[in-house]
Amino acid sequence: xxxxxxxxxxxxxxxxxxxxxxxxxxxxxxxxxxxxxxxxxxxxxxxxxxxxxxxxxxxxxxxxxxxxxxxxxxxxxxxxxxxxxxxxxxxxxxxxxxxxxxxxxxxxxxxxxxxxxxxxxxxxxxxxxxxxxxxxxxxxxxxxxxxxxxxxxxxxxxxxxxxxxxxxxxxxxxxxxxxxxxxxxxxxxxxxxxxxxxxxxxxxxxxxxxxxxxxxxxxxxxxxxxxxxxxxxxxxxxxxxxxxxxxxxxxxxxxxxxxxxxxxxxxxxxxxxxxxxxxxxxxxxxxxxxxxxxxxxxxxxxxxxxxxxxxxxxxxxxxxxxxxxxxxxxxxxxxxxxxxxxxxxxxxxxxxxxxxxxxxxxxxxxxxxx
Amino acid sequence: xxxxxxxxxxxxxxxxxxxxxxxxxxxxxxxxxxxxxxxxxxxxxxxxxxxxxxxxxxxxxxxxxxxxxxxxxxxxxxxxxxxxxxxxxxxxxxxxxx
Numbered sequence: 234x235x236x237x238x239x240x241x242x243x244x245x246x247x248x249x250x251x252x253x254x255x256x257x258x259x260x261x262x263x264x265x266x267x268x269x270x271x272x273x274x275x276x277x278x279x280x281x282x283x284x285x286x287x288x289x290x291x292x293x294x295x296x297x298x299x300x301x302x303x304x305x306x307x308x309x310x311x312x313x314x315x316x317x318x319x320x321x322x323x324x325x326x327x328x329x330x331x332x333x334x335x336x337x338x339x340x341x342x343x344x345x346x347x348x349x350x351x352x353x354x355x356x357x358x359x360x361x362x363x364x365x366x367x368x369x370x371x372x373x374x375x376x377x378x379x380x381x382x383x384x385x386x387x388x389x390x391x392x393x394x395x396x397x398x399x400x401x402x403x404x405x406x407x408x409x410x411x412x413x414x415x416x417x418x419x420x421x422x423x424x425x426x427x428x429x430x431x432x433x434x435x436x437x438x439x440x441x442x443x444x445x446x447x448x449x450x451x452x453x454x455x456x457x458x459x460x461x462x463x464x465x466x467x468x469x470x471x472x473x474x475x476x477x478x479x480x481x482x483x484x485x486x487x488x489x490x491x492x493x494x495x496x497x498x499x500x501x502x503x504x505x506x507x508x509x510x511x512x513x514x515x516x517x518x519x520x521x522x523x524x525x526x527x528x529x530x531x532x533x534x535x536x537x538x539x540x541x542x543x544x545x546x547x548x549x550x551x552x553x554x555x556x557x558x559x560x561x562x563x564x565x566x567x568x569x570x571x572x573x574x575x576x577x578x579x580x581x582x583x584x585x586x587x588x589x590x591x592x593x594x595x596x597x598x599x600x601x602x603x
Numbered sequence: 604x605x606x607x608x609x610x611x612x613x614x615x616x617x618x619x620x621x622x623x624x625x626x627x628x629x630x631x632x633x634x635x636x637x638x639x640x641x642x643x644x645x646x647x648x649x650x651x652x653x654x655x656x657x658x659x660x661x662x663x664x665x666x667x668x669x670x671x672x673x674x675x676x677x678x679x680x681x682x683x684x685x686x687x688x689x690x691x692x693x694x695x696x697x698x699x700x701x
Contacts, residue, residue, distance in 0.1 A: 292610075292697065293662075296646075313648070315655060
């Protein structure tokens with residue numbers, strides 16, 4: 234019997250939501266790590282009961298929790314994220330040099346090839362790798378030591394590496410995205426990196442088409458079509474058909490092309506989803522209407538509203554808070570800063586809230602258990 | 604044995620109650636207590652003091668015998684009542700946040 238497990242990281246703990254394949258009735262378990270800020274929770278694609286959770290806060294710093302029973306019990310594993318060598322400086326908000334300081338893990342990306350290998354994207358931006366299930370971490374320093382690294386500056390949320398995409402067909406190829414530096418690709422397993430920002434335009438930069446400085450909010454890829462990338466930038470929804478070498482804007486008729494999340498339908502690599510947010514100054518949906526927009530490849534967008542609040546809604550949907558399941562009829566999920574987790578069991582046509590009153594949702598990941 | 608009081612979230616992390624006892628060899632100082640604590644409960648490493656620098660995390664304070672000892676040197680001797688186990692060494696989280 235198929236089952237869907239939704240892993241939710243919130244401002245005050247982690248929650249595990251489960252349902253059968255119908256995705257109608259849900260069981261809500263949690264909070265795990267109640268009262269603590271959980272940035273991300275993600276399971277292994279090859280051993281789904283292996284799950285990692287990132288707890289990060291001012292009091293106790295970073296704690297990495299690992300579960301080997303599907304999120305029922307947890308143990309703390311390694312939390313020593315030490316930059317390679319002498320880290321030097323990046324730019325601060327005012328353009329002055331600022332030393333690299335580890336603050337937190339924003340994103341875990343477990344390997345699709347080896348159960349004990351997991352990548353971590355951290356703030357201040359760097360990529361770490363563990364090959365022992367999270368007990369020890371080593372930096373893949375080629376990214377932070379990229380020739381542009383000293384020019385990277387934080388976005389409002391910090392200088393965070395928030396997106397890690399592993400090419401399922403080519404273990405040597407991986408992508409990362411950093412706010413507010415840009416997007417990067419490695420073709421040698423993370424040793425060396427190149428910027429992939431050609432075509433991005435950010436009007437807040439002195440040079441709007443500079444190599445770095447773009448506030449990339451999230452990037453998504455369909456595993457069957459790994460050369461095609463979709464990006465939600467600070468402003469602009471972008472698409473690349475050549476593994477990030479060139480980008481073109483596909484915002485089309487969106488009511489706002491500002492937003493954080495972007496994801497791809499599980500079975501149709503051209504169908505993408507975004508949640509428009511009014512602006513970088515007003516982090517809530519345009520007109521108080523929470524609408525998911527769906528498109529075949531970009532430019533022409535369709536509003537999906539059935540079951541979503543269409544008045545007086547002023548929540549945000551953060552960058553790692555949308556995910557899809559791989560059931561025959563693809564399920565789409567997203568969480569809001571108002572504590573709702575919405576699910577659609579029909580590719581976005583209709584929506585229901587699984588829960589409405591969680592703490593502010595930071596991340597949503599989905600596991601399809603068959 | 605030295606008595607140590609932990610804030611709630613560290614009790615949860617270490618799966619212990621509010622007060623625990625640790626064996627400290629040699630002089631009883633902040634450093635020797637924390638070394639003993641982390642050896643017995645390795646999941647607490649990095650949560651009270653930073654990994655590399657060993658610095659107390661900014662949102663935590665160390666109290667004992669009605670004194671704030673947070674800014675004492677880590678190798679300074681703690682009050683005799685702490686060393687004898689008559690008074691606990693208290694690790695206290697800042698009252699802050701939302």
